[in-house]
Amino acid sequence: MDISKFRQFGKKIICIGRNYKALAAEQGNPIPKSPIVFFKPTTSYITPGDDIKIPPGCKEFFHEVELGVVIGSGGKNVSEDEAMDLVAGYSCCLDMTCWDFQCAAKADGQPWALAKGFDTACPVGDFISKDKVKDLSDVRIWLKIDGTTKQDSSTSDMIFTVPKIISYLSQYFTLEPGDLILTGSPAGAGPVASGETIEAGLEVNGETVSTIKYPVK
Ligand SMILES: CC(=O)CC(=O)C(=O)O
Numbered sequence: 001m002d003i004s005k006f007r008q009f010g011k012k013i014i015c016i017g018r019n020y021k022a023l024a025a026e027q028g029n030p031i032p033k034s035p036i037v038f039f040k041p042t043t044s045y046i047t048p049g050d051d052i053k054i055p056p057g058c059k060e061f062f063h064e065v066e067l068g069v070v071i072g073s074g075g076k077n078v079s080e081d082e083a084m085d086l087v088a089g090y091s092c093c094l095d096m097t098c099w100d101f102q103c104a105a106k107a108d109g110q111p112w113a114l115a116k117g118f119d120t121a122c123p124v125g126d127f128i129s130k131d132k133v134k135d136l137s138d139v140r141i142w143l144k145i146d147g148t149t150k151q152d153s154s155t156s157d158m159i160f161t162v163p164k165i166i167s168y169l170s171q172y173f174t175l176e177p178g179d180l181i182l183t184g185s186p187a188g189a190g191p192v193a194s195g196e197t198i199e200a201g202l203e204v205n206g207e208t209v210s211t212i213k214y215p216v217k
């Protein structure tokens with residue numbers, strides 16, 4: 001599956017929030033009882049070579065590196081045991097966030113659409129085939145800004161596993177080939193400014209399986 005075709009057939013970008021224990025502690029949020037779900041429009045996709053653009057009015061622009069799960073086979077009401085059969089592969093993704101917009105929305109009980117769905121809010125990396133990641137439970141996920149490490153964690157800190165997320169989502173949304181599921185940010189999500197460059201990556205058993213690099217404008 002060619003990642004650059006997401007725009008053509010990517011039907012949904014479904015995002016999970018607050019899915020890492022250390023991030024919940026860092027941001028003072030309770031451990032959720034079920035996955036926190038929101039969407040990004042497919043117009044938010046950018047692929048390597050594009051620039052991340054800070055939306056007008058955003059004063060606190062945050063990075064969040066996330067494991068993206070690419071759906072290859074559709075499904076509805078899928079059990080956790082069947083969930084991984086739907087997965088085609090993965091991608092190193094960013095859930096770029098207007099943190100100030102998000103905090104204002106939370107305070108007002110408003111949705112996060114502007115905070116999370118703006119153009120360039122979903123930078124993705126190359127497609128990683130499923131067989132490259134034998135064990136999802138301990139994938140190292142990291143992010144640097146201009147060479148300084150800001151996030152460096154493991155999927156072992158996830159609250160809801162990938163099979164649980166897929167099964168849970170499939171109760172509400174029919175999952176389709178080309179859908180992308182962002183599985184949440186580890187601790188260390190924080191500000192990035194115009195003129196800085198984000199690098200991020202996924203590592204399995206010490207082997208880098210994906211890296212991405214995106215300038216912020
Ligand atoms: C705290 C948030 O912005 C929710 C989210 O996107 C996450 O990855 O956690």
Ligand SMILES: [Mg+2]
Binds near residue numbers: 016017064095
């Ligand atoms: Mg996120």
